[in-house]
Amino acid sequence: MNYLYDFYQSLLTGKQNNYMRMYYLDDWSLGEIADHFEVSRQAVYDNIRRTEALLEEYENKLSLLKRYQERSELISELRTLIEDGGEREPILRVLKTLENLE
Numbered sequence: 001m002n003y004l005y006d007f008y009q010s011l012l013t014g015k016q017n018n019y020m021r022m023y024y025l026d027d028w029s030l031g032e033i034a035d036h037f038e039v040s041r042q043a044v045y046d047n048i049r050r051t052e053a054l055l056e057e058y059e060n061k062l063s064l065l066k067r068y069q070e071r072s073e074l075i076s077e078l079r080t081l082i083e084d085g086g087e088r089e090p091i092l093r094v095l096k097t098l099e100n101l102e
Helices: 002-011 014-025 032-038 042-061 063-083 088-101
Strands: none
Touching: 002 014, 002 042, 002 063, 014 032, 014 042, 014 063, 032 042, 042 063
């Protein structure tokens, strides 16, 4: 969820951002967030769950996290091939795959 938040936080409202940041990044409890905003714990819980669903929906539609992870794996593979003095063809294959991700 932290990665999804990192990628899509700019698409959230201020309230959604505050709740998610406090809960996931700052490690506040539902009760602490509720006290801070003077709302019920249930309201905080519901907002966080709806926001999590929204982040997952964004990922399903945009796939930013998935493409980032694929790119990272390919770059790691490319680095290993180059460091090991790999042959030209596997290196070109990985480069071509990287180009096609965009």
